[in-house]
Amino acid sequence: xxxxxxxxxxxxxxxxxxxxxxxxxxxxxxxxxxxxxxxxxxxxxxxxxxxxxxxxxxxxxxxxxxxxxxxxxxxxxxxxxxxxxxxxxxxxxxxxxxxxxxxxxxxxxxxxxxxxxxxxxxxxxxxxxxxxxxxxxxxxxxxxxxxxxxxxxxxxxxxxxxxxxxxxxxxxxxxxxxxxxxxxxxxxxxxxxxxxxxxxxxxxxxxxxxxxxxxxxxxxxxxxxxxxxxxxxxxxxxxxxxxxxxxxxxxxxxxxxxxxxxxxxxxxxxxxxxxxxxxxxxxxxxxxxxxxxxxxxxxxxxxxxxxxxxxxxxxxxxxxxxxxxxxxxxxxxxxxxxxxxxxxxxxxxxxxxxxxxxxxxxxxxxxxxxxxxxxxxxxxxxxxxxxxxxxxxxxxxxxxxxxxxxxxxxxxxxxxxxxxxxxxxxxxxxxxxxxxxxxxxxxxxxxxxxxxxxxxxxxxxxxxxxxxxxxxxxxxxxxxxxxxxxxxxxxxxxxxxxxx
Amino acid sequence: xxxxxxxxxxxxxxxxxxxxxxxxxxxxxxxxxxxxxxxxxxxxxxxxxxxxxxxxxxxxxxxxxxxxxxxxxxxxxxxxxxxxxxxxxxxxxxxxxxxxxxxxxxxxxxxxxxxxxxxxxxxxxxxxxxxxxxxxxxxxxxxxxxxxxxxxxxxxxxxxxxxxxxxxxxxxxxxxxxxxxxxxxxxxxxxxxxxxxxxxxxxxxxxxxxxxxxxxxxxxxxxxxxxxxxxxxxxxxxxxxxxxxxxxxxxxxxxxxxxxxxxxxxxxxxxxxxxxxxxxxxxxxxxxxxxxxxxxxxxxxxxxxxxxxxxxxxxxxxxxxxxxxxxxxxxxxxxxxxxxxxxxx
Numbered sequence: 005x006x007x008x009x010x011x012x013x014x015x016x017x018x019x020x021x022x023x024x025x026x027x028x029x030x031x032x033x034x035x036x037x038x039x040x041x042x043x044x045x046x047x048x049x050x051x052x053x054x055x056x057x058x059x060x061x062x063x064x065x066x067x068x069x070x071x072x073x074x075x076x077x078x079x080x081x082x083x084x085x086x087x088x089x090x091x092x093x094x095x096x097x098x099x100x101x102x103x104x105x106x107x108x109x110x111x112x113x114x115x116x117x118x119x120x121x122x123x124x125x126x127x128x129x130x131x132x133x134x135x136x137x138x139x140x141x142x143x144x145x146x147x148x149x150x151x152x153x154x155x156x157x158x159x160x161x162x163x164x165x166x167x168x169x170x171x172x173x174x175x176x177x178x179x180x181x182x183x184x185x186x187x188x189x190x191x192x193x194x195x196x197x198x199x200x201x202x203x204x205x206x207x208x209x210x211x212x213x214x215x216x217x218x219x220x221x222x223x224x225x226x227x228x229x230x231x232x233x234x235x236x237x238x239x240x241x242x243x244x245x246x247x248x249x250x251x252x253x254x255x256x257x258x259x260x261x262x263x264x265x266x267x268x269x270x271x272x273x274x275x276x277x278x279x280x281x282x283x284x285x286x287x288x289x290x291x292x293x294x295x296x297x298x299x300x301x302x303x304x305x306x307x308x309x310x311x312x313x314x315x316x317x318x319x320x321x322x323x324x325x326x327x328x329x330x331x332x333x334x335x336x337x338x339x340x341x342x343x344x345x346x347x348x349x350x351x352x353x354x355x356x357x358x359x360x361x362x363x364x365x366x367x368x369x370x371x372x373x374x375x376x377x378x379x380x381x382x383x384x385x386x387x388x389x390x391x392x393x394x395x396x397x398x399x400x401x402x403x404x405x406x407x408x409x410x411x412x413x414x415x416x417x418x419x420x421x422x423x424x425x426x427x428x429x430x431x432x433x434x435x436x437x438x439x440x441x442x443x444x445x446x447x448x449x450x451x452x453x454x455x456x457x458x459x460x461x462x463x464x465x466x467x468x469x470x471x472x473x474x475x476x477x478x479x480x481x482x483x484x485x486x487x488x489x490x491x492x493x494x495x496x497x498x499x500x501x502x503x504x
Numbered sequence: 505x506x507x508x509x510x511x512x513x514x515x516x517x518x519x520x521x522x523x524x525x526x527x528x529x530x531x532x533x534x535x536x537x538x539x540x541x542x543x544x545x546x547x548x549x550x551x552x553x554x555x556x557x558x559x560x561x562x563x564x565x566x567x568x569x570x571x572x573x574x575x576x577x578x579x580x581x582x583x584x585x586x587x588x589x590x591x592x593x594x595x596x597x598x599x600x601x602x603x604x605x606x607x608x609x610x611x612x613x614x615x616x617x618x619x620x621x622x623x624x625x626x627x628x629x630x631x632x633x634x635x636x637x638x639x640x641x642x643x644x645x646x647x648x649x650x651x652x653x654x655x656x657x658x659x660x661x662x663x664x665x666x667x668x669x670x671x672x673x674x675x676x677x678x679x680x681x682x683x684x685x686x687x688x689x690x691x692x693x694x695x696x697x698x699x700x701x702x703x704x705x706x707x708x709x710x711x712x713x714x715x716x717x718x719x720x721x722x723x724x725x726x727x728x729x730x731x732x733x734x735x736x737x738x739x740x741x742x743x744x745x746x747x748x749x750x751x752x753x754x755x756x757x758x759x760x761x762x763x764x765x766x767x768x769x770x771x772x773x774x775x776x777x778x779x780x781x782x783x784x785x786x787x788x789x790x791x792x793x794x795x796x797x798x799x800x801x802x803x804x805x806x807x808x809x810x811x812x813x814x815x816x817x818x819x820x821x822x823x824x825x826x827x828x829x830x831x832x833x834x835x836x837x838x839x840x841x842x843x844x845x846x847x848x849x
Contacts (some may be wrong), residue, residue: 022686079729094728095725096717096718096722096789097721098717098789100528107731109731119710142730146530400582
């Protein structure tokens with residue numbers, strides 16, 4: 005019997021005395037798919053970094069096809085046949101697709117010693133074709149969609165004869181059809197004998213593609229299961245170490261009040277058209293749709309970030325001229341953006357100052373902040389929103405994604421808004437923190453706020469919302485209530501098909 | 505949304521000429537190049553129209569002045585473009601030229617042959633620029649800080665060198681011998697033309713500049729691909745040094761008197777202005793050598809055009825600065841719509 009493709013024996017890693025990975029062993033047969041799951045901070049990224057040559061293990065051994073190996077750099081791991089597709093892809097955006105594919109390799113030359121661009125492009129096209137896709141290799145990398153960039157990265161790794169392909173949250177920024185497309189590619193690779201490690205928060209994908217599932221918790225390998233013989237409940241149980249009884253909390257009464265947010269025929273050419281909707285007090289309205297359907301654009305326009313061509317917005321019954329976020333805030337509307345790192349948080353500020361930044365007015369006298377009041381307020385917010393940090397001094401960038409998101413929510417909700425628009429609040433957040441964020445959202449509705457909830461996670465948007473609006477190509481395709489609120493119906497409407 | 509399809513068969517010259525020289529750039533840079541091309545034509549046209557109206561001036565004699573004045577800026581600009589591509593910068597190019605010039609003067613003072621003087625000048629610039637690269641690499645300090653310090657330090661170094669090597673150094677060195685002035689006085693336009701053509705071909709068909717750009721886009725991507733970011737940084741400074749050496753040679757041999765304390769003041773800003781005006785992103789990762797050449801020409805042509813237009817001297821100092829902002833903001837306004845669409849994607 006040949007040795008397994010990958011064998012990890014007692015590997016461990018600590019950072020400054022903190023054990024990020026406790027010694028564990030794992031074997032992986034060639035041509036199989038291993039799902040790697042765990043909450044944020046469970047040690048998944050550390051394991052990936054060990055395998056991709058970014059870190060060296062403190063103890064233990066990595067053996068590839070029976071041969072022990074040690075990687076000093078990503079290049080060495082790549083040469084050994086381990087390629088990692090990171091969640092945040094790194095590429096040279098202003099170079100062409102072809103150049104990105106062949107970066108770091110010898111390029112074909114002409115007789116005169118210059119780069120033979122024609123053969124370079126041809127080679128790149130060939131590589132993409134080998135992977136089963138066609139893309140314009142001469143366009144700049146920045147012109148590709150996120151899914152296409154990922155395909156380029158995978159094709160590049162395969163062309164370098166990768167035997168083990170590690171995918172870290174590959175579907176985090178993909179729409180549903182793109183996810184399906186990716187999974188089809190991966191299944192084909194598996195059938196061709198490539199071994200895959202698939203890291204994801206999305207259990208449905210894990211169950212669809214993997215043969216085995218390894219669960220990490222707090223740096224420990226707590227279980228490995230054969231995918232066919234395990235239930236999602238068991239995996240979640242292993243991940244959090246406790247059964248998740250109530251995935252979607254519902255403490256709100258279901259009684260709704262007056263309409264707090266109302267859009268009538270809102271239009272911005274090229275983004276969304278003739279959108280009318282209303283959200284009542286005490287109600288959570290889900291806004292579902294594919295990436296690019298115009299949901300975030302609509303939300304940003306309501307917040308006053310984009311000008312609109314036609315239509316009206318009423319907040320708390322009063323017409324709102326859409327004149328900018330500061331005025332929207334004063335009217336009682338907040339928008340919590342999708343990309344929290346880029347749009348919502350200053351990562352190298354401390355947690356304390358990030359929390360109090362929106363409250364400075366109420367914490368200061370004559371323009372001078374009163375430090376004691378600020379401190380008390382910040383402590384209260386940290387405990388109320390259950391933000392896990394070493395203290396208010398911790399830099400926000402070093403918190404886990406879930407806690408960053410909670411901090412962001414805390415900051416905005418302290419202003420006591422009436423209408424809250426949440427854009428993908430749980431993206432890239434682990435299961436435990438997700439549940440806590442869901443609880444916060446539910447409490448908001450219970451307190452009589454109007455919540456417009458944008459999410460691409462279908463079970464989540466269906467589970468959280470009282471009714472769901474589905475957007476497709478800039479228009480509201482349909483509204484789903486009660487029994488019609490199924491994943492099937494949302495997908496049909498989001499793709500512009502008729503609901504059965 | 506990709507406008508051009510790759511599956512259309514292309515004419516052979518597309519891959520040979522149009523794509524590598526022009527088409528590979530981002531749309532914003534292509535637009536900037538066209539914009540500068542038109543701007544330069546307008547300025548030249550204006551100068552031509554005014555010069556035929558003015559007595560005692562010929563357009564050709566006006567044009568003949570261009571290479572000598574322009575060559576150092578253009579050539580140093582080409583070198584700096586490569587450094588900026590790779591995410592670096594060199595603020596000390598003016599004082600590197602000063603040191604090179606001082607070495608030239610010292611060698612002249614010691615009665616070295618012209619060839620030795622030229623070589624000394626050239627090699628000093630190459631060495632100091634490489635040294636900048638080495639410092640950036642070893643100290644891991646931002647290049648803007650390293651070279652800002654260099655801007656001060658090298659001028660002092662030039663004075664110290666002169667003081668050491670020349671007894672009774674009075675603050676200036678006089679070089680008055682035609683043989684020592686040939687590069688700038690006789691071959692300026694040939695050197696300029698050859699350097700520009702060679703560097704454009706190198707950019708179009710070489711791999712070096714593509715690596716610089718890749719590094720400027722994403723250091724991490726380079727590392728993952730197995731390139732050595734530090735080595736690329738070093739190469740960008742050394743290659744920049746080669747260009748700077750030629751620029752120094754042309755700059756120095758155009759002077760009768762070498763005055764380390766005052767020579768080439770503000771030269772680095774002229775060069776940076778030309779690079780930025782040419783569409784190169786000051787933070788690296790995208791740009792164009794052709795743009796730098798056109799940008800330098802544009803900044804140069806403004807001066808005679810203002811004189812012909814009768815603008816007073818005080819305004820002539822302010823207007824080029826205003827023009828930089830004006831050109832870039834008009835250009836940005838023109839492609840803002842495109843950029844917005846790009847960002848939304």
